[in-house]
Amino acid sequence: MAKVGFIGLGNMGGPMAINLVNAGHHVEVFDLSTTAMDSVVAHGAVAASSANAAANEKQFVITMLPAGKHVAALYLGENGLLSAVDSHTLMIDSSTIDAATARLVAQAAEQKNIPFMDAPVSGGVGGAVAGTLSFICGGNVEHFEHSKIVLENMGKNIFHAGDVGAGQVAKICNNMLLAVLMAGTSEALQMGIDNGLDPKVLSEIMLKSSGRNWCLELYNPVPNVMENTPASNDYQGGFMVDLMLKDLGLAGEAAQLSQSTTPFGAMARNLYAMHSKGGNGSKDFSSIFQLFEQDKK
Ligand code: NAD
Numbered sequence: 001m002a003k004v005g006f007i008g009l010g011n012m013g014g015p016m017a018i019n020l021v022n023a024g025h026h027v028e029v030f031d032l033s034t035t036a037m038d039s040v041v042a043h044g045a046v047a048a049s050s051a052n053a054a055a056n057e058k059q060f061v062i063t064m065l066p067a068g069k070h071v072a073a074l075y076l077g078e079n080g081l082l083s084a085v086d087s088h089t090l091m092i093d094s095s096t097i098d099a100a101t102a103r104l105v106a107q108a109a110e111q112k113n114i115p116f117m118d119a120p121v122s123g124g125v126g127g128a129v130a131g132t133l134s135f136i137c138g139g140n141v142e143h144f145e146h147s148k149i150v151l152e153n154m155g156k157n158i159f160h161a162g163d164v165g166a167g168q169v170a171k172i173c174n175n176m177l178l179a180v181l182m183a184g185t186s187e188a189l190q191m192g193i194d195n196g197l198d199p200k201v202l203s204e205i206m207l208k209s210s211g212r213n214w215c216l217e218l219y220n221p222v223p224n225v226m227e228n229t230p231a232s233n234d235y236q237g238g239f240m241v242d243l244m245l246k247d248l249g250l251a252g253e254a255a256q257l258s259q260s261t262t263p264f265g266a267m268a269r270n271l272y273a274m275h276s277k278g279g280n281g282s283k284d285f286s287s288i289f290q291l292f293e294q295d296k297k
Contacts (some may be wrong), residue, residue, distance in 0.1 A: 001025050005054040005061040006045070007074065007081075008095070009036040012121070013064030015128040015133045016094070016154045018043045023153035030054040052084035060150050061085060062092045067246070068101035087113045092150075094135070096120045096172075098250050100257065101163035102134030102138065106164040115143045118167040119151065122174065124239045132156040133139055136174075138167035169254060176251040178214070179244055179268040183288050185215040189222050190292035200225050221289035237240055238284030245272045245281075 001024045006017040009031040017040045020027045026232045030053070031037050041047045042174060048054035051074060055061045061081070065071050072095055075081045079230040082105075085091065093102065093116070102118040109116035109273050117139030127133040133155035137144050144160045151158050161170040188211065192202040199222040223234075230238035248269035255262040275291050 002059045003057065004028070004150060005030075005048070005056075005058040006040075006064070007031070007054055007061070008010040008050045008064035008066075008070075009033075009040050010064065010066075010123050012094075012128045013062075014040055015125070016062070016064060016133070017045055019128075019131045019154045020150060021045050025150065025153070028054045028058070051081055052079070055081050055084045055089065055091075058085070058089055060090050060092060060147070062094055062150065065093075065095040065097075067095070068097035071095055071097050071105060071136075072101050073251040076108055082109055082112055082114055085114055087115070087184070089114065090146055090297065091116045092119050092147055093117070094119045094121055096247060096250070097168060098253055099138075102168050103165045106139075115139075115146075116164065117147060118144050118164060120167050120171040121146065121155065122171060126237070128154070134159065136161050136167045138162055138164045138169075148219045168250075172247055172251040174252055175244065175247040176262065176265040176268065179212050179248055179272060179285070180264045182215050182219075182221060182286055183271050184266050185211075185213060186221045186286075186292050189220075190289065193222075215286070219286055221286035229286070231286050231289065234296075235283040235287035235290075238286065240281065241272060241276050241283055241285050241287060242281040244285040245276050248272055 003023050004027045006029045008028055009029055017027055017029055021044045022114055022166045029040050029045045030051045031049045037047050106116045117137055119135045119137045121133040121135055123133040131154055134157040135151045135155045138157050138161050161167045189199050193199055203216055203220055205227055219229055221231050223231045251265050252269055275288055280287055
């Protein structure tokens with residue numbers, strides 16, 4: 001069993017750290033919020049007095065922070081996290097951040113001969129609790145193989161996307177496509193409803209036709225078309241609009257840097273921004289359906 005430092009114990013990091021404890025690892029944790037720390041310590045983790053103390057003399061350090069600026073502030077600088085570890089510690093950042101910051105941190109780590117990987121996740125809070133997350137990793141193959149000792153206790157699918165930063169890029173490509181698919185599926189279903197169709201029947205038809213996609217298969221955005229979806233639970237649970245908006249912002253930045261043409265991604269970002277401004281930021285992202293529905297009210 002490994003010695004692990006875990007920093008950032010929020011909605012995702014908390015249950016991920018608990019799964020490592022449950023798998024038998026020695027887990028030392030730190031968060032700026034004492035409430036977040038207490039809930040993980042109650043499951044058997046050890047409380048550290050600082051992030052650097054949590055990271056010191058560990059085989060793995062996992063960070064799960066809100067955004068790139070938090071990651072840069074934590075890792076870099078004279079007294080940053082990289083000053084508390086050596087070449088025996090594999091640093092794994094699972095936050096969803098811009099690839100440029102991931103590469104900047106990786107460069108600083110390399111200068112000190114410290115192994116670093118970006119490993120953002122998909123699967124949401126439900127996946128974090130159940131230990132079924134997908135990890136999308138960027139880093140060298142050796143580090144990737146080594147990381148499975150801990151990642152397999154928190155996730156079901158562990159992917160190697162390429163070099164450092166590739167995990168972040170793969171994740172935002174996927175989420176940009178997901179947002180486009182969810183908005184497109186919503187607009188098609190609402191047009192069917194406006195023309196007198198039953199959304200259940202239309203969904204069945206499209207599921208067996210060329211419009212078939214993940215949203216229709218597992219995550220229909222129309223209330224009461226499928227059981228156990230956020231749409232059938234007042235858009236509660238699932239993946240929040242504001243987190244999708246954050247990922248679409250990262251996708252836009254990445255597209256600008258690589259001079260990629262992403263008109264549908266840009267449109268999806270604007271639709272999600274409008275929807276969030278309408279007071280829907282904490283609803284599930286399938287609630288984008290309501291934007292099309294409201295047109296008729
Ligand atoms: P969260 O806001 O619930 O948790 C972040 C935690 O980091 C907080 O507890 C905060 O106190 C802590 N923190 C911030 N700066 C810190 C520092 N310097 N030292 C120690 N602790 C610090 O966020 P979350 O929902 O757990 O998401 C974490 C990351 O995972 C984000 O990058 C998010 O985009 C990504 N993500 C979230 C979901 C989701 O459904 N929530 C899904 C996939 C990916």
